[in-house]
Amino acid sequence: MASTTAAERRTELLEQYRGRFAMSKKLYRRAVNAFPAGVTHVRRYLKPFPIYVDRAQGARKWDVDGNELIDYWCGHGALLLGHCHPRLVEAVREQVGRSTHPGACHELEVRWAELVIDMVPCAERVRFTSSGTEATHMALRLARAFTGRNKVVKFAGHFHGWHNVVAMSVDPPYDGVLVPGIPAETMGDTVVLPPSDTAALEAQIAEGDVACVILEPTGGAYGHVPLKPGFLAELREVTKRHGVVLVFDEIITGFRCAPGGAQEVFGVTPDLTTLGKVLAGGVPGACVTGRAEIMDLLSNETETGRRFSHAGTYNANPLSAAAGVAALELVKTGEPSRQANEAAAALRDGMREVVTRLGVDWLPFGDFSFYHLLTDLDGIKPDRLWEAGPGVLKRKGDPDLPHAFRCGMLLHGVDVPGFRGWVSAMHAREDVEKTLDAFEKTLRIIL
Numbered sequence: 001m002a003s004t005t006a007a008e009r010r011t012e013l014l015e016q017y018r019g020r021f022a023m024s025k026k027l028y029r030r031a032v033n034a035f036p037a038g039v040t041h042v043r044r045y046l047k048p049f050p051i052y053v054d055r056a057q058g059a060r061k062w063d064v065d066g067n068e069l070i071d072y073w074c075g076h077g078a079l080l081l082g083h084c085h086p087r088l089v090e091a092v093r094e095q096v097g098r099s100t101h102p103g104a105c106h107e108l109e110v111r112w113a114e115l116v117i118d119m120v121p122c123a124e125r126v127r128f129t130s131s132g133t134e135a136t137h138m139a140l141r142l143a144r145a146f147t148g149r150n151k152v153v154k155f156a157g158h159f160h161g162w163h164n165v166v167a168m169s170v171d172p173p174y175d176g177v178l179v180p181g182i183p184a185e186t187m188g189d190t191v192v193l194p195p196s197d198t199a200a201l202e203a204q205i206a207e208g209d210v211a212c213v214i215l216e217p218t219g220g221a222y223g224h225v226p227l228k229p230g231f232l233a234e235l236r237e238v239t240k241r242h243g244v245v246l247v248f249d250e251i252i253t254g255f256r257c258a259p260g261g262a263q264e265v266f267g268v269t270p271d272l273t274t275l276g277k278v279l280a281g282g283v284p285g286a287c288v289t290g291r292a293e294i295m296d297l298l299s300n301e302t303e304t305g306r307r308f309s310h311a312g313t314y315n316a317n318p319l320s321a322a323a324g325v326a327a328l329e330l331v332k333t334g335e336p337s338r339q340a341n342e343a344a345a346a347l348r349d350g351m352r353e354v355v356t357r358l359g360v361d362w363l364p365f366g367d368f369s370f371y372h373l374l375t376d377l378d379g380i381k382p383d384r385l386w387e388a389g390p391g392v393l394k395r396k397g398d399p400d401l402p403h404a405f406r407c408g409m410l411l412h413g414v415d416v417p418g419f420r421g422w423v424s425a426m427h428a429r430e431d432v433e434k435t436l437d438a439f440e441k442t443l444r445i446i447l
Contacts, residue, residue: 006447010400010404010445013404013408013411013446014048014404014407016411017048017407017410017411018048020065020067020410020411021051021063021065021067023063023065024049024050024064025048025049038050043076043417046403046406046407047400047407051063051067051410051415056071056084057082057083057084058083058084058426059082059083059428059431061083061415067410067413069410069414069415070413070414070415070427070431070435070438072371072416072417072421072422072423072435073415073416073417073421073422074423074424075277076277076417076422077222077252077256077277077422078276078277078278078280078282079281079422079424080255080256080337080369080424080425081281081282081330081331081336081424081425082424082425082426082427083426085327087327088281088282088323088326088327091322091323091326092283092319092322092323092326095318095321095322100317100318101314101318102318106318106321108316108318108321108322108325109316109321111321111325112128112316112321112324112325112328113126113128115328115329115332116275116279116287116289117289118332119255119259119328120254120260120261120264120273120275120289121264121269122248122263122269122270122273122289122290123273123289123290124289124290124291124292124295125289125291125295126288126289126295127287127288127298127310128285128286128287128312128316129287129288129312129315130285130286130312130314130317131276132161132249132251133160133161133162134161135274135286135287136160136247136249136274137161137163137165138274138288138308138310139214139247139272139273139274139288139290140152140165140166140211140212140214140247141308142245142272142288142297142298143245143271143272145308146245146293146294146297147212147244147245148211149208149209150209151190151204151209151210152165152189152190152191152211152212152213153191153193153212153213154169154192154193154213154214155193155194155196155215156169156174156192156193156195156220156390156391157169157170157171157195157219157221157225157394158170158195158214158220158225158249159220160214160216160249160274164186164187165186165190167179168182168187168190168192169192171394172390172394172395172396174192191204194389195215195219195227195231195390196227196228196231198231198238201238202238205242205244210242210244211244211245212246212271213235213244213245213246213247214247215235215249216248216252216253217248217249217253217263217266217268217270218253218257218367218368218370220390220394221394221420222252222253222370222420223370224394225385225386225389225393225394226367226386227386228386228387229386232268233267236270245271245272247270247272248261248263248270248273249273249274250263250274250275251274251275251276251277252277254273254275254276254277254278254279255278255279255328255331255337256277256337256422257341257367258334258337259331259332259333259334259337261273261275270290271290271294272289272295273288273289274286274287274288275289278331279324279327279328280320280323280324281326281327282327283319283320283323283324284314285316285317285320285321285323285324336424336425337425340368340424340427341368343423343424343425343431343432344366344368344371344427346432347371347423347427347432348371350432350433350436351364351373351436351439352364354436354439354443358447360443360447361377362374362375362376362377362443363377363380363382365382369423369424370420370421370422370423372419372420374393375401375419376397378392380393401446402419405419405446406418408442409438409439409442411442412438412441412442413434413438414438414439
């Protein structure tokens with residue numbers, strides 16, 4: 001490393017950052033008077049200020065200062081096909097001139113649902129929503145209505161949106177502290193268990209009143225906290241044996257791991273699945289899908305009389321449906337997920353070579369079209385990450401390090417969402433090579 005200290009190099013880095021992104025700095029000054037913390041999403045907060053993007057295409061985007069950036073946000077995981085794919089742009093442009101909200105049923109929503117049913121193993125019926133949070137909220141309510149039970153089991157470190165039932169124990173500490181704004185009574189029917197712990201699940205079910213289990217099937221934070229190998233199969237057997245509804249939250253993994261999502265890859269079929277992001281090709285849209293006997297509780301006429309009334313002004317909006325149909329018709333070929341998975345594997349391999357060469361105690365890891373960076377191994381076994389658990393893998397370290405890392409990568413032409421990110425089918429070998437060069441240069445500055 002250089003002869004100067006890391007603190008001195010980080011100070012110089014931030015000065016360069018302020019100069020390179022001067023227009024973003026001006027916009028942020030306006031934003032802090034309009035938004036809490038100056039941002040519209042918690043993950044977009046960045047010290048000293050975030051960048052502001054003007055346009056995007058493929059795997060690249062350009063900010064308001066004219067800087068060209070390789071993008072690993074990928075629309076928070078929604079853009080498996082990259083930015084502004086021509087087929088999606090054409091579909092949305094055509095639809096916006098026909099209708100944006102007819103307040104009626106339309107053919108595109110039927111085709112959109114048919115694609116979901118054709119691609120996703122558990123899908124028998126579909127109900128569209130506007131967001132992933134809405135979808136998981138609906139799935140849990142459906143499970144409770146179907147079973148007549150109340151308790152929801154989730155796993156520490158897994159994220160399922162910001163609604164009351166699942167907002168707790170997403171990030172450390174996992175100590176049962178109340179989430180601001182959520183009454184203790186509301187949280188009382190949510191049980192948080194250690195991930196990959198089948199015995200703990202069996203014990204909880206034995207206590208009774210468990211309606212469902214919900215989880216991210218690749219592990220918390222789309223694999224940042226991996227699951228024990230074979231756990232999904234164990235989970236399926238236990239929940240089926242006890243009549244507990246199994247919900248896969250595939251908002252991120254759906255269509256991205258494979259056309260049929262993580263459930264296709266692992267060969268484990270849940271009762272319900274929530275989908276979003278790739279589902280609508282980067283336009284707002286999500287859904288719940290699964291077994292007909294559960295989903296049909298949404299029907300206006302049910303055999304039991306138990307009915308779940310669900311409205312939603314933007315359910316299956318034609319613009320979302322147009323983008324969704326265009327996206328899924330491309331995704332169902334399997335090529336986009338294959339290309340993104342291969343590019344992500346090359347990126348992870350290259351990152352491992354960089355940290356080994358520099359002697360840095362970081363671990364790049366992940367599966368499918370994701371990458372994660374563990375910045376402090378501290379005795380963790382790289383081949384058994386699931387044993388470490390979320391308290392270790394998601395622990396808070398140097399609070400300034402994530403900001404310094406992101407600023408360094410931006411200065412070198414790469415936009416990353418911290419120590420993890422998504423890869424699209426549009427990321428070419430050249431993009432990966434430039435990213436690895438930026439990665440090495442950034443580490444040399446900040447460490």
